Amino acid sequence: SVQLEMKALWDEFNQLGTEMIVTKAGRRMFPTFQVKIFGMDPMADYMLLMDFVPVDDKRYRQVPRGQYAFHSSSWLVAGKADPATPGRVHYHPDSPAKGAQWMKQIVSFDKLKLTNNLLDDNGHIILNSMHRYQPRFHVVYVDPRKDSEKYAEENFKTFVFEETRFTAVTAYQNHRITQLKIASNPFAKGFRDCDPEDWPRNHRPGALPLMSAFARSRNPVSSPAHQ
Amino acid sequence: SVQLEMKALWDEFNQLGTEMIVTKAGRRMFPTFQVKIFGMDPMADYMLLMDFVPVDDKRYRQVPRGQYAFHSSSWLVAGKADPATPGRVHYHPDSPAKGAQWMKQIVSFDKLKLTNNLLDDNGHIILNSMHRYQPRFHVVYVDPRKDSEKYAEENFKTFVFEETRFTAVTAYQNHRITQLKIASNPFAKGFRDCDPEDWPRNHRPGALPLMSAFARSRNPVSSPAHQ
DNA sequence: TTCTTGTCACCTAGGTGTTAATAT
């Protein structure tokens, strides 16, 4: 069995409509897909991998900008989905490894990157921007038998967490998603308005919060109460 | 067969008497031990690992400081070696992997760290400061046979490159070693006096070369001509 | 005196959203 890590954070994003940036060079997911695994044979070898399947057959588009909302928080259907991207798969870099190894700590897919470049040759996952995707997690038992191909059907298990669904985008559409990313991703700390909790601790006189100040004056929408 | 990478740099250090820093938290080696491997069975599994054996049974000490030399460049024998440290081994983190995987690129032991902490529980290599060591590189063939233990003797090969010998130290003794490390290790770039080659390219007005200026006025010994 | 330790400024390496310019 498999348990999704940071489920509370995934739920919070999912409630707003998770968006994941895709770039030409490849962008990591945030939250990162991480799981705890139970019930493996400690001595057997397993491959762990992920893939992404379309949630529906639709292409989405941003809602028109009103006078007061810079970006709206919902989506319009723009039509039928674009041609499917190459259905790539991301093997966890530690694969193959023993069950004991996989189970003794959280398995993190933080090396996985998303791209919209159909010609990508870095092995990244290729997705269509403005389409919705469902991440899937697969566990493959490495069968030591010589005729293992015959048992391929029974040697893997697939796990789907619906709360990890997202829309691939090249720029964030929902400002609340942006704010939640900024609030929860350590690498976006530079864009935080203020974190009263540990601000005095981390504060260095040399660091000028230029962008933060700029962002503050720029964005009329207040950020959600998330720590 | 195995080929040592950066042999020219290793030779340059070895000629001066290579020193490697050991710290409580663990310190990487520089140069990093890297090899190219040839002649593996592409489909077979191998484990790659390193260990470190004493070169001799001696403890060394710094030569007394003369009036003109802040640190001398040679060593005195201080007596018999201290009790041997726990003989740890460092498995390359990609182990086990197929021969094809190992051979298709340079194998780098840049995660290996040296410590002088006898109670280290981070899995680092424990060495005695002021003792000389010889790194060794081992290739272990993962024998698929059930009674593989019986063939252990013929299933591994050891490679020794004498030019990678070094003295473990907690602070550099030979100033020329320090200068060569600064000149050749990218992470020590902050201590470079000046590199006329690519200085205009890398120069940013904001970066004040404070330490470099200080070091310049502090060290009477000129650095070797190394780029 | 010699050796070790902990802190520091200065780097490398790379992950963020922002922004302006460009493409569609």
Place this chain on the structure above:
DNA sequence: ATATTAACACCTAGGTGACAAGAA
């Protein structure tokens, strides 16, 4: 108009030798 790109300031994370203080 909407969508994408590329450069950028600001971070995280961690590898350097210098230095001062401490230990042996």
